[in-house]
Amino acid sequence: MLDWKKRAGSARARTADSLDGARSYFSGLWSRTLGGLVGLYLLVTLVVGWYWSQEPELFSVQQHVQAAAEQAGRQPVTGYTTVETLKQVAGTLLDKPGGYLSNDLFPPGLWLDNMPSWEYGVLVQVRDLSRALRKDFARSQSQSTEDSDLARAEPRFNFDNKSWALPSAESEYREGLKSLDRFLGRLADPGQPNAQFYSRADNLNNWLGDVATRLGSLSQRLSASVGRVRLDTDSAPSGEVVAGEAPDLSERRVETPWLQIDNVFYEARGQAWALSHLLRAIEVDFADVLAKKNATVSVRQIIRELEAAQEPLWSPMVLNGSGYGILANHSLVMANYISRANAAVIDLRQLLSQG
Numbered sequence: 317m318l319d320w321k322k323r324a325g326s327a328r329a330r331t332a333d334s335l336d337g338a339r340s341y342f343s344g345l346w347s348r349t350l351g352g353l354v355g356l357y358l359l360v361t362l363v364v365g366w367y368w369s370q371e372p373e374l375f376s377v378q379q380h381v382q383a384a385a386e387q388a389g390r391q392p393v394t395g396y397t398t399v400e401t402l403k404q405v406a407g408t409l410l411d412k413p414g415g416y417l418s419n420d421l422f423p424p425g426l427w428l429d430n431m432p433s434w435e436y437g438v439l440v441q442v443r444d445l446s447r448a449l450r451k452d453f454a455r456s457q458s459q460s461t462e463d464s465d466l467a468r469a470e471p472r473f474n475f476d477n478k479s480w481a482l483p484s485a486e487s488e489y490r491e492g493l494k495s496l497d498r499f500l501g502r503l504a505d506p507g508q509p510n511a512q513f514y515s516r517a518d519n520l521n522n523w524l525g526d527v528a529t530r531l532g533s534l535s536q537r538l539s540a541s542v543g544r545v546r547l548d549t550d551s552a553p554s555g556e557v558v559a560g561e562a563p564d565l566s567e568r569r570v571e572t573p574w575l576q577i578d579n580v581f582y583e584a585r586g587q588a589w590a591l592s593h594l595l596r597a598i599e600v601d602f603a604d605v606l607a608k609k610n611a612t613v614s615v616r617q618i619i620r621e622l623e624a625a626q627e628p629l630w631s632p633m634v635l636n637g638s639g640y641g642i643l644a645n646h647s648l649v650m651a652n653y654i655s656r657a658n659a660a661v662i663d664l665r666q667l668l669s670q671g
Contacts, residue, residue, distance in 0.1 A: 365424030368414030369431050371585065374626060377401050377596040390504040394601055395453065395513025399503070401597035402449075403496050405590050406442045406473065409435055410486055419480040433579040437586025439477055440530060445594055446470045446492070448523035453513055454499075463511060465502070469495035515602045517609065517668045524665050527591065531658035534584045538651035540572045541580070541636050577647060578634040584650050585625065588657075592622040605668075614664040621657040625650055 381400045385392045392400075410416050417425040418432040450466040472492030479485045502511035572580055599606065599615050606612045629646065637643030 361424040361427075364414075365428055368417065368424065369428055370413065371431075371434060371589070371626075372408050372412050374589070374592065374623065375404070377593055378600065380404055381597075381600075385504075388501075390501070393504055393513075394515055395503055396500065397600040398445075398453070398513070398594070398597040399449065399496055399500050401593055402442065402445050403493055403500075405438060405593055406489060406496075407493055409438055409442075410489060416486050416489075419478045419485050421480060430578055430582045433582040434586035434589075436477060437583040437588075438590040439473070439586075440583075441587055441590035441594060443470075443473050444526045444530065445523065446473050446496075448519075448526065452519040452522050453515075454511070456512065456514055463499060465495045465499040465511075468492075469499070513601070515605055517605050520598065520602055520605065521665055521668045524661055524668070528658055528661045528665065530587060531654050531661060534580075534587060535651045535655040535658060537572065537580050538584055538647045538654060540570045541577050541645060541647035542571075542638060572647075574636075577636050581634045581647050581650055584654060588622040588625040588654065592619050592626070595619050595622070609667045611664055611667040614660055614667060618657050618660045618664065621653050621660065625653040625657075 377397065381392060381397045384400055384404075385396065390396070414425065414431070416435065417428055418435050420426050420428075446466070447470055450462055450470045454463045454466055455461075469492045472488045472495065475483075475485055475488035477485050479488075499511055503513060505511075595615055595618055599612070599619075603612075606615060631644075631646070634646045635644045636647065637645045
């Protein structure tokens with residue numbers, strides 16, 4: 317009787333051990349499977365994020381405009397190249413690999429910051445030119461009526477770039493592209509004379525003023541990657557300045573936060589990319605004005621500097637060495653190209669106003 321009870325107890329113990337072993341096995345298998353799936357997901361998002369972070373290549377403005385006009389059955393006229401190039405630059409934000417990333421809420425777009433900074437740089441130039449189209453290029457004088465399609469396009473491009481729903485930034489920007497396309501259709505149709513584009517020196521000079529302001533600000537922000545003590549030029553001297561006495565100028569240290577250095581760098585890359593294409597379009601539509609002012613070479617020099625800023629970055633990260641240190645400082649190199657382009661824009665504005 318005792319032997320039977322011992323055998324029954326040992327059988328139950330073996331059964332319990334087997335169940336515990338099975339549970340342990342399946343629990344380990346599940347954790348390994350879950351860990352493998354998480355690792356695979358992270359690897360895929362890493363590769364996809366790298367692919368999405370590739371900056372779009374420069375494109376030929378005249379070839380694109382010619383192909384787009386033939387596809388739409390339109391005949392390019394004065395202003396067509398500028399507006400079509402603006403459409404293509406803005407459309408690149410939406411149609412590049414990964415689409416528009418600035419308002420992504422899920423990986424890998426959520427983790428990326430270089431490409432959203434590049435997108436914002438492009439968007440800044442799109443906004444400035446869309447405003448110039450509405451305010452200057454499409455109006456004969458200050459008292460003339462603004463174009464209805466351009467009046468709808470400009471606020472669309474100025475919509476919050478991080479909005480993801482109700483409505484999303486992408487939907488607003490696509491509506492802006494549709495408004496630009498309607499303006500192009502009317503501009504290229506001789507039967508609809510209400511759409512106009514005035515390629516005058518004063519119109520171009522007004523837009524270049526915005527360009528110079530943007531480039532000047534960018535060069536200062538890029539140079540601030542290396543902290544320096546500067547005179548505070550952002551605030552006026554306190555009190556009245558007495559004749560014969562030097563004004564009281566304060567100093568402050570200007571330095572870009574470490575986590576913002578690559579964001580400023582890629583924003584500058586985006587603005588330079590967009591502006592190089594827009595200036596190539598301006599060179600076509602304002603060819604007569606530039607030739608009369610002997611300013612064609614100045615425009616081409618600006619484009620050369622901006623395209624030089626698009627050279628590939630071979631380092632896996634934006635280096636921030638000191639000015640004369642061992643490591644490179646990519647922000648200072650970019651600031652050099654932007655500053656040279658800004659100086660050329662200032663010279664160009666003088667030629668347009670006085671040449």
